[in-house]
């Protein structure tokens with residue numbers, strides 16, 4: 001018996017004592033599902049199982065043998081899912097061999113013109129090896145019959161692929177969708193089939209954006225017509241269905257990571273979020289992405305949709321990319337024509353055609369369903385059931401607030417006008433003709449209704465118009481700073497995420513209102529969920545030219561070649577858009593990369609306060625915190641300097657090492673731009689390289705005073721041709 005196991009025996013005796021004291025102190029009603037993460041410290045499944053049994057015996061108040069292990073992680077890292085009381089979970093988290101114990105929390109799921117808009121046309125130069133790149137998508141599954149996933153022209157799956165297709169009678173994979181699996185550790189399927197099939201639409205949309213084939217004449221029922229396609233049109237897709245009607249759970253997300261890493265994917269696209277834990281190892285997505293990174297796989301995540309609140313980011317570990325969402329040059333506007341010939345313009349996705357016919361308008365507050373006990377104070381919001389069908393049938397209902405207009409729809413109204421819109425970047429689909437007006441226009445329509453006894457209106461089909469301001473970061477796109485590691489700038493990048501047309505599941509709802517029976521092959525939606533697969537596709541494109549590059553090298557290439565957005569029309573600067581909008585073509589030839597590997601992230605984590613014990617469990621090796629690093633010295637392609645608001649003078653040093661990825665002898669010079677109040681120096685500011693793979697280090701130092709709460713600057717290394725740009729952000733961090 002080695003010293004480690006005798007230590008665990010001691011702990012086991014202590015906890016046995018506490019077990020006796022606490023016996024039956026809690027009822028089984030308090031049982032909740034927890035994930036017990038044990039890192040990479042087991043050698044095989046059998047030893048892992050023995051360990052779990054022993055852990056359960058030590059932690060459980062009552063009969064441990066009766067606790068069934070709901071799922072085991074065993075292919076790429078170790079851990080298990082089990083029901084515990086809160087006390088048991090606390091006890092478990094203190095046991096030897098356990099990295100963390102955390103509740104199985106629920107997350108939400110957070111063309112196409114968009115690829116052309118960012119300067120990445122279909123006929124761009126492509127590597128013949130693009131079809132060797134596998135993008136794993138963790139989402140709501142896929143609709144395999146969609147034309148976007150035809151495998152025409154593709155050979156057999158790459159040899160490295162070790163995944164499987166969980167096919168059922170009517171789900172089959174092909175040479176495009178080379179693998180598909182579903183995960184639901186609680187076994188509750190709520191009417192959804194036990195299959196990787198997508199009953200929502202979201203997963204189909206994501207997969208086709210990242211790697212869908214080109215499909216000409218795609219449109220959403222005639223809206224926004226064009227060719228729909230993914231970024232890496234020849235890349236393969238591996239589907240991991242983790243999202244269901246009741247949400248996406250951490251236990252299943254981790255199970256998908258466990259498989260995807262072992263299956264041999266190259267890129268993981270994860271458009272999920274909803275909460276984030278301050279501890280990287282209590283967050284299923286951060287844990288999964290860490291193990292992906294260790295195995296050479298880049299994880300791309302969505303920044304989240306709870307912007308523009310500062311610090312609203314959902315995904316921010318430095319070993320994954322966090323993607324914000326911006327507009328493309330297409331805005332969707334829905335005109336409303338009144339009986340007095342006035343025209344107003346709202347925002348919505350209206351595929352219905354009223355053919356210009358005028359319908360009487362009625363105010364929702366004047367049409368309460370009194371039989372059901374509603375009065376005007378509730379019917380004015382037009383929720384389902386609050387309106388009197390006899391009064392609103394065949395009319396256009398003016399509603400207050402932002403709603404899905406289910407009330408007018410159920411009462412068979414001809415249309416609906418909702419109000420409150422002040423930002424035009426997230427048009428919604430409604431189950432009937434509708435437009436979402438700003439308050440001023442809605443008030444003008446109301447005055448018109450007051451001014452005549454016979455007020456009428458019509459709602460036109462949505463028009464796709466040119467948006468000359470784009471790209472602008474969407475209001476919903478989550479903003480930095482990074483709340484856990486403020487020295488790491490997040491989000492990293494921005495990509496199109498507004499009004500994105502891509503494939504859809506014909507079983508998926510358009511407006512999410514019951515009875516809206518329109519079925520779609522393509523749908524237009526917005527979110528950081530949509531921008532994430534743009535970066536996954538771009539990463540696959542870069543990987544196809546550089547199959548041996550590390551995840552950090554690919555991330556660096558995408559970031560240093562990105563185009564910064566205009567700070568005058570984008571509030572929150574880099575906290576909205578990171579390094580800028582992706583430019584996949586430039587990313588293939590980035591000149592220099594800021595590379596980082598597992599050891600760099602381990603040192604970073606040591607510097608963040610994680611212990612040698614934790615890191616040894618996570619990595620399964622002899623990693624030690626005898627060398628730790630400040631977050632500012634992590635070899636990251638951007639620079640963030642948080643300062644306390646009371647500090648008049650700011651200062652910080654950043655160590656970085658760049659790797660030359662060009663081929664001939666070359667000299668790069670540093671140029672810094674920034675506001676006058678800041679002195680930013682680079683030492684040395686000239687780097688000469690003679691061969692590919694050569695590494696050179698420099699220190700960037702910042703000192704001066706802040707003239708605003710966020711100040712942006714940048715460092716550009718250039719050989720006269722290639723620009724290697726990194727944003728620098730200095731900000732007040734309370």
Ligand SMILES: *[C@@H]1O[C@H](CO)[C@@H](O)[C@H](O)[C@H]1NC(C)=O
Nearest residue numbers: 168169170171193195197507
């Ligand atoms: C097969 O797929 C269809 C959707 O195309 C679905 O309605 C049906 O329930 C599925 N299952 C079986 C066993 O046919």
Ligand SMILES: *[C@@H]1O[C@H](CO)[C@@H](O)[C@H](O)[C@H]1NC(C)=O
Nearest residue numbers: 443444445446447448449450
């Ligand atoms: C319309 O008339 C009602 C009363 O009939 C009044 O309360 C409301 O303020 C008027 N609205 C507008 C916009 O004129």
Ligand SMILES: *[C@@H]1O[C@H](CO)[C@@H](O)[C@H](O)[C@H]1NC(C)=O
Nearest residue numbers: 339340358359453454455456
């Ligand atoms: C009401 O307006 C409609 C459309 O402008 C018109 O066809 C109809 O004759 C009008 N009815 C009355 C009573 O004025």
Ligand SMILES: *[C@@H]1O[C@H](CO)[C@@H](O)[C@H](O)[C@H]1NC(C)=O
Nearest residue numbers: 409431432514515516517518
């Ligand atoms: C949608 O389908 C359901 C079930 O088939 C049907 O009862 C309903 O009337 C349909 N709704 C519309 C608006 O056609």
Ligand SMILES: *[C@@H]1O[C@H](CO)[C@@H](O)[C@H](O)[C@H]1NC(C)=O
Nearest residue numbers: 650651652653654701702703
């Ligand atoms: C940065 O490094 C320089 C040179 O070593 C040093 O003088 C300065 O104090 C450092 N600044 C900070 C904020 O640590």
